[in-house]
Amino acid sequence: MRVGLGQMSSGHDVAANLRAIDGLAARAAADGARLLVLPEYATYEKKTIDASFPAVAEPLDGPVCSTLARTASRHGVALVAGVVESSDDPGRAHNTLVAFDRDGTLLAAYRKIHLFDAQGFRESRFIKPAPEPRPALFDLGGIRFGMMTCYDLRFPEHARALSDAGARALLVGASWVPGELKTRQWQTLTAARAIENGLYVAGVCQAAPISVGHSVLVDPMxxxxxxxxxxxxxxxxxxxxxRVDAVRGEFPMSRQRRI
Structure with missing residues (x-):
């Protein structure tokens, strides 16, 4: 399957971000991509998460996701993007990845489980974690995809749960905070999750300076x-x-694992 990695410089102008996504979808479709993967907070992003995030949050049937669905349908390309979803807590939103099929059908939605309360950041102040930490997956073109968001990458058991549920590729939307060795860690962790589970990892980041960039597709080796x-x-x-079948045949770790 041909996949597009759409690295963005999202900002606080939702309409501008949606236009940028439409442009990436058009280019990806023209290049034969069946799926376009976009970063965390693709539709609304700032250097620091603040009260404006819950203020702009919408339900999954609101205008932002409706626009994403139309974009997927108009260009005939499935897409995964990070949105700010409203929650039952008016002071906090969900950090959510949505997946739309090429006809605009909502395939899956994943609310981030592991919030970035690290390096002086406190995402949980304005973002609410998923109420239940369960794997989120969808099938497209005969391939099962698992969904993860940014800080989730540091928790190998999350990727393993997706693999155990049948994922053959992980889609990681991220806005990986810059800092000492952070690019190196991003590259190492995407590769580690691919190797230890024998699957592909498509990690798509926001661009610099708000994030580290370096969006990547890593194969199972x-x-x-x-x-x-x-x-x-x-x-x-x-x-x-x-390639997944071949690598898992060579390294049958799922059968050899002892728990």
Missing amino acids: GGVVAELGTEAGLRIADLDPL
């Missing part, structure tokens, strides 16, 4: 299939499910 730099852009790459 840890090889880099495609990677961007620090600026916004689009990279198209192929994800081969037969």
